[in-house]
Every structure is written in C-alpha cells, then in structure tokens.
Amino acid sequence: MSSADWLAVWLTLKLATVTTVVLLIIGTPIAWWLARTRSRLKQPIAALVAMPLVLPPTVLGFYLLLFLGPNGPAGALTTSFGFGTLAFTFSGLVIGSVVYSLPFVVQPVHNAFEAIGGRPLEVAATLRASAWDRFFTVALPLARPGLLTATVLGFAHTVGEFGVVLMIGGAIPGQTKVLSVAVYDHVEALEYLHAHALSAGMVAFAFTVLLALYAINRRMEPLR
Amino acid sequence: MSGLDVRLRARFGAFQLDVDFTAPGRGITALFGPSGAGKTSVLRCAAGLERAREGRLSLNGQCWQDEARDVFVPSHRRAIGYVFQETSLFPHFSVRGNLEYGWKRTAAGERRIAFEQAVEWLRLGPLLDRGSGTLSGGERQRVAIARALLTSPDLLLLDEPLSALDEEAKAEILPYLERLHQELSVPAVYVSHASDDVIQLADHIVLIEAGRVRAHGPLGELLTRVDLPFSRGDAAGCIIEAVAVEHEAAFRLTYVEFDGGRLAVPASPPIGACVRVHVSARDVSIALAPPSQSSILNVLPARVIDVTEHVPGRALVRLAVGGVVLLARITQKSVSVLGLTPGQPVYAQIKSVALLH
Numbered sequence: 001m002s003s004a005d006w007l008a009v010w011l012t013l014k015l016a017t018v019t020t021v022v023l024l025i026i027g028t029p030i031a032w033w034l035a036r037t038r039s040r041l042k043q044p045i046a047a048l049v050a051m052p053l054v055l056p057p058t059v060l061g062f063y064l065l066l067f068l069g070p071n072g073p074a075g076a077l078t079t080s081f082g083f084g085t086l087a088f089t090f091s092g093l094v095i096g097s098v099v100y101s102l103p104f105v106v107q108p109v110h111n112a113f114e115a116i117g118g119r120p121l122e123v124a125a126t127l128r129a130s131a132w133d134r135f136f137t138v139a140l141p142l143a144r145p146g147l148l149t150a151t152v153l154g155f156a157h158t159v160g161e162f163g164v165v166l167m168i169g170g171a172i173p174g175q176t177k178v179l180s181v182a183v184y185d186h187v188e189a190l191e192y193l194h195a196h197a198l199s200a201g202m203v204a205f206a207f208t209v210l211l212a213l214y215a216i217n218r219r220m221e222p223l224r
Numbered sequence: 225m226s227g228l229d230v231r232l233r234a235r236f237g238a239f240q241l242d243v244d245f246t247a248p249g250r251g252i253t254a255l256f257g258p259s260g261a262g263k264t265s266v267l268r269c270a271a272g273l274e275r276a277r278e279g280r281l282s283l284n285g286q287c288w289q290d291e292a293r294d295v296f297v298p299s300h301r302r303a304i305g306y307v308f309q310e311t312s313l314f315p316h317f318s319v320r321g322n323l324e325y326g327w328k329r330t331a332a333g334e335r336r337i338a339f340e341q342a343v344e345w346l347r348l349g350p351l352l353d354r355g356s357g358t359l360s361g362g363e364r365q366r367v368a369i370a371r372a373l374l375t376s377p378d379l380l381l382l383d384e385p386l387s388a389l390d391e392e393a394k395a396e397i398l399p400y401l402e403r404l405h406q407e408l409s410v411p412a413v414y415v416s417h418a419s420d421d422v423i424q425l426a427d428h429i430v431l432i433e434a435g436r437v438r439a440h441g442p443l444g445e446l447l448t449r450v451d452l453p454f455s456r457g458d459a460a461g462c463i464i465e466a467v468a469v470e471h472e473a474a475f476r477l478t479y480v481e482f483d484g485g486r487l488a489v490p491a492s493p494p495i496g497a498c499v500r501v502h503v504s505a506r507d508v509s510i511a512l513a514p515p516s517q518s519s520i521l522n523v524l525p526a527r528v529i530d531v532t533e534h535v536p537g538r539a540l541v542r543l544a545v546g547g548v549v550l551l552a553r554i555t556q557k558s559v560s561v562l563g564l565t566p567g568q569p570v571y572a573q574i575k576s577v578a579l580l581h
Contacts, residue, residue, distance in 0.1 A: 126326075
C-alpha cells in the first residue's frame with residue numbers, strides 16, 4: 001500500500017473515532033429522552049433520528065452541503081466567526097458522519113434504556129439518589145450492553161461511509177479522502193491491486209467487528 | 225402532628241383515588257383491601273413516586289406535598305425507605321453494593337442504623353459478596369429490607385413484600401418483619417391483601433375499597449367491628465395484646481395477662497415479653513355459669529355487648545372482657561336458649577388461642 005493509502009486509513013480511523021465520541025455524547029441524552037418522555041414530540045423526533053437509515057447518502061450529503069456551504073445557515077454562521085465554511089474540511093466530515101450514523105447509536109441505547117424499565121430508577125430515588133445520580137449510577141451501567149453495541153456500530157458505520165463524504169468532503173488527501181473514497185479513486189484509475197488491498201482490509205475489518213459485537217453481547221446477556 | 229397525614233385525590237386512568245387518613249407515628253399501619261383497591265397507589269404517592277393532582281401529605285408535621293401551595297418534595301428528598309413487591313435489587317451491584325447505595329447517600333449525621341447492625345439483623349453477612357442474581361427470593365427481600373433501613377428512614381413503606389414469595393420464603397421473612405415491629409422505632413406502612421399478614425403484623429388498619437377509605441383504626445377495634453369484612457370470614461376473631469407472666473413448664477404452657485384476665489398459651493415466650501394472641505370467633509363459646517369440669521383452660525368473665533345474626537341461623541356475639549372485645553360465633557339457637565341480651569354477664573370459654581408473636 002502506498003503512503004497515500006495509509007493516510008486514508010489513518011484519516012478514516014480518526015474520523016470514525018471522533019464521530020463515535022461525539023455521537024455517544026449527543027446520542028445518549030437523545031436516547032434517554034426518547035425512552036423516558038411522554039411528550040407528543042417523541043414520535044416525530046424518533047422518526048427524524050431514524051431518517052438517515054432510509055435516505056440515500058447522497059440526499060443527506062446534498063442537504064448538508066447546502067447547510068454547511070457559504071449560503072447555508074451553518075456556513076453563514078461559521079463564516080461570520082471567521083472559520084470559513086465547513087464543507088470540504090475534516091470538521092464538516094465529522095458533522096456529516098454524526099448525522100449519518102446517528103440512528104446506529106441512538107437506537108441501541110434507546111432500546112437498552114427502555115429494557116431497564118422504570119423500576120430500578122424508582123428504587124434509586126427511594127434510596128436518596130437525585131435524577132443525575134440515578135442516570136449515572138443506575139441507567140448508564142445497566143445500559144452498558146446497548147452502549148457497547150452503539151459504540152461499535154457507530155464506529156463501523158462511519159468507517160463504511162461513502163456517499164455523504166463524497167458530497168461534502170470531496171477527496172482532499174489527509175483532510176477528507178477517507179478509505180472508501182480512496183477505493184473509489186483506485187477503481188476509477190483502474191488500479192485494481194490497490195483497490196483490492198484496501199477493500200479486502202475493509203471486509204476483514206467489518207467481519208471482525210461484527211463477530212466481536214455478537215460475542216460481547218452474548219457474554220453480557222447473563223448480566224441482565 | 226405525629227404520623228403520616230394523607231389526603232389525596234387522583235385519577236389513574238379510569239381509576240379514581242380519594243383517600244383521607246392519618247397513620248400513627250409508631251407501629252405498623254396496614255393498608256388493607258382487595259387487589260386493585262388503590263393501596264399501592266397510596267403508597268407510591270406517599271413515596272413521591274406518583275403525584276396526585278389534589279391533596280396534602282405530611283409526615284410528623286413535615287410537609288411533603290401540598291398541591292394548594294404547589295409543594296412537592298421529590299422521592300429522593302423524603303426520608304422514606306421503600307420495599308417493593310418484587311425483586312428490586314440492582315443487578316449491577318453485589319449485595320454489599322446494593323446495601324451501600326442508600327447508606328452512602330445518607331448523611332453520616334442522620335444515620336441511626338449502623339451498616340453492621342443491619343447486616344447482622346437480617347443475617348446478610350454470608351451473602352455480602354454474592355451477586356444479587358444468585359440469591360433466593362427470600363434472601364433478596366431481606367437485602368431489600370436492609371437496604372431500605374440503611375437510609376435511616378422516618379417512615380418505612382412496604383408494598384406487599386411477601387406476595388411474590390412462596391410459603392417457605394414467607395415464613396423466612398415474617399420473623400424479620402416482626403422484629404422490625406418490636407425492636408425498631410421506625411413507623412411502617414404495609415400494603416397487604418392477605419389478612420393473615422395483617423393480623424400478625426399490623427397495629428393499625430386503613431381499610432381501602434375501590435379507591436376510598438372504608439374504615440381506619442387500631443387493629444383490635446377494626447377486627448371486631450361487625451360492619452366490616454374482617455368479622456365475616458372464617459378467620460374472624462380478635463387479637464389480645466398481653467404480657468407473658470408465668471411458665472408452667474410441666475405442661476409447656478405460658479400464662480399471659482391482659483386487663484381482662486389471664487390466658488394459658490401453648491408456647492413459651494420469655495417472661496415479661498409483650499405478646500399478641502389471636503382468638504378465633506369459632507373457638508369461643510358462651511356459658512352462663514363458669515364450667516366446673518371441662519377440658520377448656522381459658523374461661524374469662526365477660527359481658528355481652530351485642531348480638532348480630534350474620535348468616536341465617538348463626539350469630540356473632542361481641543363480648544367485653546376488660547378493655548378487649550372478644551368475638552364468639554354461635555348458633556342462633558344458643559342465643560335463644562341462653563337468652564343473651566346486651567349487658568348480660570356471661571363466661572367466655574376459649575377453646576384455643578394462637579400466639580402470633
């Protein structure tokens with residue numbers, strides 16, 4: 001593999017890591033809210049979160065491009081602060097990936113929170129634990145299998161991202177040229193050997209990750 | 225004002241709750257009634273787990289809820305201990321972790337029960353390092369009771385803690401609840417639909433039917449009221465609170481004394497112990513003169529309070545024995561033959577008594 005390919009691998013891992021961390025931070029509260037709320041907004045918000053599952057990535061990327069571009073609301077904001085636009089930057093990619101992988105993080109965590117039910121939290125409340133205390137000492141630990149699934153799926157799904165990256169990131173080496181884009185470029189240039197090296201690596205990665213996920217979930221089951 | 229003052233009005237779905245009572249600040253108060261009567265809802269409101277739309281709730285004068293002033297103290301700021309009906313141990317903690325959860329969150333200055341004391345009391349020492357998933361039903365409930373006690377509550381709320389247990393586990397837990405009753409000054413509210421538990425444990429009853437308080441008062445008083453369901457069933461009877469005064473070892477008997485006289489009990493509580501004796505209505509017969517030759521040991525002078533025909537042909541006679549009301553279930557014919565009338569002096573012959581604790 002060329003150094004450009006290694007750069008793409010490194011960039012992909014970096015993007016997936018940053019995205020996963022951001023997703024856990026914003027996805028967990030969303031999942032908690034969805035699991036606990038009796039608000040009428042629950043269904044619309046749940047649908048909104050799940051949209052990236054059914055939308056073509058190009059559609060998602062297209063709107064993100066408009067949103068982040070110089071004429072979009074986010075673009076106008078970042079430009080006014082002197083950051084320029086986020087389209088075709090690493091930060092832009094992170095934003096796109098977060099939107100794209102959001103359901104893969106929110107749904108397992110949401111399911112885990114729902115599976116806990118209200119009782120352990122009520123018990124904690126009668127044992128003098130405040131709402132924050134209950135969340136961190138009861139809800140999060142009991143949702144651990146869901147959080148783990150969410151982490152793995154969020155990471156893996158971001159690694160496998162292509163359409164959104166192509167629309168808002170382009171293929172700037174070291175900036176936005178991730179692995180999937182590198183494979184595409186190699187194929188375009190008829191460099192099948194390079195494409196093979198990266199693709200086979202991806203296949204092995206995907207299989208290993210999913211296998212590990214199933215194994216971990218199986219081991220965690222007796223805990224529930 | 226001492227005790228738990230409850231005045232609540234709420235709607236849970238189609239169910240309407242409208243209760244108003246005071247549970248005394250000592251002893252065990254049973255919320256008793258059929259399933260679905262709203263007992264658990266009352267308990268959950270008392271704990272702050274549910275919020276009634278209208279009402280007031282206070283413990284020993286300390287306001288927990290007053291909808292008129294929009295006051296609602298959340299559960300974690302109420303000095304309660306709650307034992308849930310089914311297993312409620314945290315699966316991600318060991319027994320020790322479960323016990324420490326509330327203990328650590330109780331300010332050191334407010335702790336009235338030492339950790340070791342609760343552990344010893346409910347015999348949890350050998351279980352401390354076990355995972356909560358490996359315990360039997362009875363063991364889990366013991367941990368749950370200790371966990372609640374370790375928050376040093378001003379009020380213990382127990383939601384049918386025995387109902388999810390089999391007979392064996394029930395028998396395992398009951399002694400602990402009795403000791404709770406006798407040795408600990410924490411008042412408790414105990415939800416139950418089983419009259420055996422109530423007769424054994426409660427001092428005070430709040431009878432709840434269809435979301436309303438039908439009657440409330442001391443256990444002995446409510447058990448002998450002919451207008452309430454307690455006096456109708458097969459288990460009808462009364463309780464006598466007495467003190468053990470003398471052993472008769474040769475016959476394995478103990479004499480217990482109360483203000484209406486003395487009873488021989490086939491058990492051996494320590495002398496000086498306060499005991500609760502249950503006398504079934506069907507074990508009490510009435511004589512006009514003291515029997516001279518009889519197998520019945522317990523004969524007490526009594527006075528007829530009233531006679532009620534509760535099913536055709538059968539009568540329930542209420543007898544005053546000192547300050548205690550005794551129920552006797554006899555035939556209508558006996559009433560007529562003896563010519564029983566209110567105020568008449570008679571002798572109550574008690575065929576058997578059961579020592580509850």
